[in-house]
Amino acid sequence: xxxxxxxxxxxxxxxxxxxxxxxxxxxxxxxxxxxxxxxxxxxxxxxxxxxxxxxxxxxxxxxxxxxxxxxxxxxxxxxxxxxxxxxxxxxxxxxxxxxxxxxxxxxxxxxxxxxxxxxxxxxxxxxxxxxxxxxxxxxxxxxxxxxxxxxxxxxxxxxxxxxxxxxxxxxxxxxxxxxxxxxxxxxxxxxxxxxxxxxxxxxxxxxxxxxxxxxxxxxxxxxxxxxxxxxxxxxxxxxxxxxxxxxxxxxxxxxxxxxxxxxxxxxxxxxxxxxxxxxxxxxxxxxxxxxxxxxxxxxxxxxxxxxxxxxxxxxxxxxxxxxxxxxxxxxxxxxxxxxxxxxxxxxxxxxxxxxxxxxxxxxxxxxxxxxxxxxxxxxxxxxxxxxxxxxxxxxxxxxxxxxxxxxxxxxxxxxxxxxxxxxxxxxx
Numbered sequence: 154x155x156x157x158x159x160x161x162x163x164x165x166x167x168x169x170x171x172x173x174x175x176x177x178x179x180x181x182x183x184x185x186x187x188x189x190x191x192x193x194x195x196x197x198x199x200x201x202x203x204x205x206x207x208x209x210x211x212x213x214x215x216x217x218x219x220x221x222x223x224x225x226x227x228x229x230x231x232x233x234x235x236x237x238x239x240x241x242x243x244x245x246x247x248x249x250x251x252x253x254x255x256x257x258x259x260x261x262x263x264x265x266x267x268x269x270x271x272x273x274x275x276x277x278x279x280x281x282x283x284x285x286x287x288x289x290x291x292x293x294x295x296x297x298x299x300x301x302x303x304x305x306x307x308x309x310x311x312x313x314x315x316x317x318x319x320x321x322x323x324x325x326x327x328x329x330x331x332x333x334x335x336x337x338x339x340x341x342x343x344x345x346x347x348x349x350x351x352x353x354x355x356x357x358x359x360x361x362x363x364x365x366x367x368x369x370x371x372x373x374x375x376x377x378x379x380x381x382x383x384x385x386x387x388x389x390x391x392x393x394x395x396x397x398x399x400x401x402x403x404x405x406x407x408x409x410x411x412x413x414x415x416x417x418x419x420x421x422x423x424x425x426x427x428x429x430x431x432x433x434x435x436x437x438x439x440x441x442x443x444x445x446x447x448x449x450x451x452x453x454x455x456x457x458x459x460x461x462x463x464x465x466x467x468x469x470x471x472x473x474x475x476x477x478x479x480x481x482x483x484x485x486x487x488x489x490x491x492x493x494x495x496x497x498x499x500x501x502x503x504x505x506x507x508x509x510x511x512x513x514x515x516x517x518x519x520x521x522x523x524x525x526x527x528x529x530x531x532x533x534x535x536x537x538x539x540x541x542x543x544x545x546x547x548x549x550x551x552x553x554x555x556x557x558x559x560x561x562x563x564x565x566x567x568x569x570x571x572x573x574x575x576x577x578x579x580x581x
Contacts, residue, residue: 182408211560229251257284306383308439334372479498
């Protein structure tokens with residue numbers, strides 16, 4: 154097992170695009186959550202900690218020249234790919250820095266409107282985690298947004314014994330991290346076949362899921378020395394001490410408690426007044442295994458009138474694979490649901506013609522006096538990958554977009570750019 158500071162380095166981490174960390178997505182979710190986001194109509198700054206080969210930053214920088222983007226990663230192999238890509242595209246608003254987070258926190262003098270980190274926190278040492286908190290404290294601007302992804306209890310708890318066996322076996326085995334992981338998975342499969350997990354159905358299900366995933370991805374995930382899930386309330390306290398307040402989730406479905414919490418548990422949740430108890434309750438109710446939390450420094454909470462005025466200006470665009478009409482099926486973490494036709498058909502029909510603003514959509518007869526229903530329906534369509542906020546006044550360079558498309562094809566990434574929305578969507 155080749156690693157540095159407890160992290161795998163002998164295999165490259167596969168590139169993954171995360172729509173939830175794109176600036177427009179985060180700014181729009183912040184408005185839905187009732188706070189004023191950073192102004193994307195003015196120059197802004199954005200930092201990704203643990204950027205890998207840079208796919209998220211490359212999409213952001215190419216589709217939104219208004220931003221200045223910084224990617225930080227300690228893996229030189231990853232950054233070589235990222236820098237070559239940025240040079241090929243001629244992007245002048247992006248730079249990549251090779252450093253661990255402690256070094257970057259010590260040397261950095263920049264301030265950011267966005268600090269994001271996906272797939273990092275639960276895999277790094279306490280010292281590196283502390284450096285992330287230091288960066289949030291010293292480098293996140295007022296009203297700046299912090300996105301932090303991490304594995305959490307109780308959903309990820311079942312993986313602790315599996316991960317422990319895999320990493321201990323890897324220490325004793327020859328070969329690359331992928332080969333060591335494969336051998337460890339075969340050992341777990343043999344244990345399962347011999348009946349070791351017959352009374353642990355969730356653990357067995359977790360093992361079956363692992364066996365279907367990319368080995369390079371799993372090696373980075375499960376052979377990290379410091380891998381551990383967190384309690385979300387502990388994370389919220391840590392970020393609070395760094396000066397950032399939790400707004401909600403960057404996953405819009407999780408912000409809709411009426412949808413994401415089983416109905417029989419909602420009256421009980423409604424009786425809980427403690428934020429810490431409510432968050433822990435929700436994690437238990439959803440059997441949550443990962444969080445995409447959204448925090449803000451010195452948030453400006455909007456009055457209902459201010460929030461409505463801000464939302465009225467947000468325009469939305471139908472995405473390529475959106476259904477033509479309702480009912481709209483949603484495969485949610487707590488089960489399949491059907492979005493009623495009487496709610497979703499008017500929305501989809503309006504957006505099939507042209508992009509439309511929240512203000513225009515709320516004038517549809519189906520949503521007269523139903524602001525809450527419209528907000529929930531739009532957020533479900535955004536979460537489902539059917540609709541996306543539109544980037545108004547984008548000055549994206551067509552040549553750079555074309556070169557980014559060429560690079561995506563060469564890398565065989567299963568994504569399609571949507572430049573008008575400053576994002577990409579996954580493809581089959």
